[in-house]
Amino acid sequence: MEAAGVAARGAELRRAMGWEHRRSLVLDAVLALLSGVEFAAELPMFAQRFGVPVWVSTVLGFLLGASLLVRRRWPVQLVLLSAATSPTSSGYLLGIVALYSLGVYCRDRRMVLGVGGIALAAALVVVFTVDLRQRGGAAAHLPLWQWTVIGLLMTVGGIVTPVLLGLYSGARRRLVAGLQERARALEAQQRLLAERARTEERARIAREMHDVVAHRVSLMVVHARAIEAVAPRDAGRAVESANLMGEIGRQALDELRQILGVLRSDGAAAAPVLADVEALVAESRAAGMDVVLEVRGEPRRMPGDVEGAAYRVVQEALTNVHKHAVGAAVHVAVAYGDGVAVTVVNACPPGAGGALLPSGGNGLRGMRERVEALGGRFAAGATEESGFRVHAAL
Incomplete structure (x- = not known):
């Protein structure tokens, strides 16, 4: 009975987190691990400027990567978290996956546009027009407007594309789900008609x-x-x-x-x-x-x-x-x-x-x-x- 209760609670948790199948859980766990490794590799360089120990920034990086486990249930919050971490010049995988998840799992199109716009502005202003220009070396002498154009093009590729792919994937999933539901309804209707005919x-x-x-x-x-x-x-x-x-x-x-x-x-x-x-x-x-x-x-x-x-x-x-x-x-x-x-x-x-x-x-x-x-x-x-x-x- 106890094992059955644990299994039931596990199934309820999977449904709450949007993991329709076990492979969905495995995919999110792998993405969370890869994002944590990326944060652990890049975040300490940013944290050292403020005297933060490496082990603290490493642990924080894995925690930030683990946030991808909730991408199906809270995609909006995940995008905002990604935008908040953009000044650290780390977490690109988190940002791309969060934006894709936003397009797939958020049904409110106005919310998608609003949150996507926030992420776009954060990436454009913080990363490409400021941080990259400071690191640009010889390219740092380029005019600001050229950096802005470069940043805009890179941002469109890194933000708009995942959102559009997510919107397409979400629409396709809903279409397939609707067709499957319709097929089940037709099958049930056919069973009723067959039973009536019998x-x-x-x-x-x-x-x-x-x-x-x-x-x-x-x-x-x-x-x-x-x-x-x-x-x-x-x-x-x-x-x-x-x-x-x-x-x-x-x-x-x-x-x-x-x-x-x-x-x-x-x-x-x-x-x-x-x-x-x-x-x-x-x-x-x-x-x-x-x-x-x-x-x-x-x-x-x-x-x-x-x-x-x-x-x-x-x-x-x-x-x-x-x-x-x-x-x-x-x-x-x-x-x-x-x-x-x-x-x-x-x-x-x-x-x-x-x-x-x-x-x-x-x-x-x-x-x-x-x-x-x-x-x-x-x-x-x-x-x-x-x-x-x-x-x-x-």
């Missing part, structure tokens, strides 16, 4: 499985009850019902194989069409349902997803009648106009008994989702005659 696909497959299994199984149950009722007195009709039940079972297996085949091959299953509604009604009639099919308008082909949704609405509505309204008369209407509308209305069932099947409560919700996903309208509810009505307009 959820929608699972819901679609669940609806398909529900429609296929519920409808076919409900018909098989109806035929099984019919066989049970007529077998003792009408063997021929019982055999006919058994054959129909077997055919319904084979149809259910075929449709399930199609759905599973889509899952394995990422292909497209053959979607049902409105022309298949007549066969759907015939199956219910064969199961003993009193069902009438009415087609209004001029039949024409619709988009595949529209016809498939309309077919599934009729299929699920008939399945619900088999489940909950055994023996009720049913009217199925398919109306063509600007689009297509299907309506399934069943009368009040003659009794409370019948082949009631368990219901998961997903049928109506699945129909609504299918229709509304295509921009259609869906309505379902009881009629005034105690029947039930399902309507979908696509």
Whole structure:
């Protein structure tokens, strides 16, 4: 636990000092050491003028060099420190690195210009127009204005260039960071979209499985009850019902194989069409349902997803009648106009008994989702005659 705490505090310190990686810390440590060596080599010559012992100026030099360790967090203060040490004619590495760090890590452009101007003035006045002229030897006889021009050119190279490089590097880093953040956001968005697509696909497959299994199984149950009722007195009709039940079972297996085949091959299953509604009604009639099919308008082909949704609405509505309204008369209407509308209305069932099947409560919700996903309208509810009505307009 103690080691973990030390590691956590170390990581927090690195973040506070701007060391994003360990190599950033190593780089700053190397720069601090090189700057300290430079100060230790040059500062004693300046300090001797004032009688300062060499060991004191050497220690001070390494301390000044160590200030580069904070260049990422306090670049402005570091530039001001560099300007303050300019009269000693030492610490050139400190000055260059400080100015570069100012351009990279200081976001306030006015601050960059102001601090850079201070450093420029200090270097120009103190170093080049005064100190160098005093040391110039034969060149000391040059006019002051020539020294000023020389100092200005050298200062531009030693101060303006690092600042400009720092500004470019900082802008580039921020651009890269922004692009990386945008890429992460897009990746997260893609994950969400992929998860949403998977959820929608699972819901679609669940609806398909529900429609296929519920409808076919409900018909098989109806035929099984019919066989049970007529077998003792009408063997021929019982055999006919058994054959129909077997055919319904084979149809259910075929449709399930199609759905599973889509899952394995990422292909497209053959979607049902409105022309298949007549066969759907015939199956219910064969199961003993009193069902009438009415087609209004001029039949024409619709988009595949529209016809498939309309077919599934009729299929699920008939399945619900088999489940909950055994023996009720049913009217199925398919109306063509600007689009297509299907309506399934069943009368009040003659009794409370019948082949009631368990219901998961997903049928109506699945129909609504299918229709509304295509921009259609869906309505379902009881009629005034105690029947039930399902309507979908696509």
